[in-house]
Amino acid sequence: MSGYYAIPKSGQGPAIMVLPAWWGLNAFFRGLCDRLAGEGFVAFAPDLYQGRVAVTLEEAKALRSKLNQQVVFAELLAEINELQRMEGVTDQRVGLIGFSMGARFALELSVQSPAVAAVVTFYGASIVDYVPSKAAYLCHFAETDPWLAASGVKRLEKALRSAGRPFEFHTYPGT
Numbered sequence: 001m002s003g004y005y006a007i008p009k010s011g012q013g014p015a016i017m018v019l020p021a022w023w024g025l026n027a028f029f030r031g032l033c034d035r036l037a038g039e040g041f042v043a044f045a046p047d048l049y050q051g052r053v054a055v056t057l058e059e060a061k062a063l064r065s066k067l068n069q070q071v072v073f074a075e076l077l078a079e080i081n082e083l084q085r086m087e088g089v090t091d092q093r094v095g096l097i098g099f100s101m102g103a104r105f106a107l108e109l110s111v112q113s114p115a116v117a118a119v120v121t122f123y124g125a126s127i128v129d130y131v132p133s134k135a136a137y138l139c140h141f142a143e144t145d146p147w148l149a150a151s152g153v154k155r156l157e158k159a160l161r162s163a164g165r166p167f168e169f170h171t172y173p174g175t
């Protein structure tokens with residue numbers, strides 16, 4: 001899978017996959033990978049749109065609508081395995097950071113790959129059976145989100161609690 005890699009100056013570190021929002025692999029997500037590498041992580045952000053980046057909501061919706069979700073999910077699972085084997089990766093466990101659409105992928109990947117040790121999400125949810133997961137979760141939400149209802153956040157909390165997974169939620173007032 002193509003994407004953006006950022007390697008720490010030491011050439012080694014634990015792996016983190018950054019899963020972009022529906023805008024695509026834009027400067028923000030590449031910059032986040034660079035920041036993570038600066039903190040000692042081997043960071044990778046997949047390019048789900050093969051070089052295309054959305055600037056407007058309409059463009060983002062159009063790009064997302066063309067994704068074959070099942071194919072992308074399989075490719076992301078394979079990429080987790082590739083990250084584990086990558087030269088310079090010092091830990092077989094992988095962290096995931098996902099934004100919106102990427103948050104949904106991160107949450108779902110965490111139940112399919114035992115290598116996923118930690119998941120950080122921003123404004124995204126997915127209600128699946130989290131019992132198979134080995135991950136801990138840190139989730140961030142806006143107080144008022146036109147794309148994610150408060151009921152979805154509550155269902156995610158219930159699913160994680162039912163599965164006995166460690167989690168922490170933060171909702172930001174006035175956002």
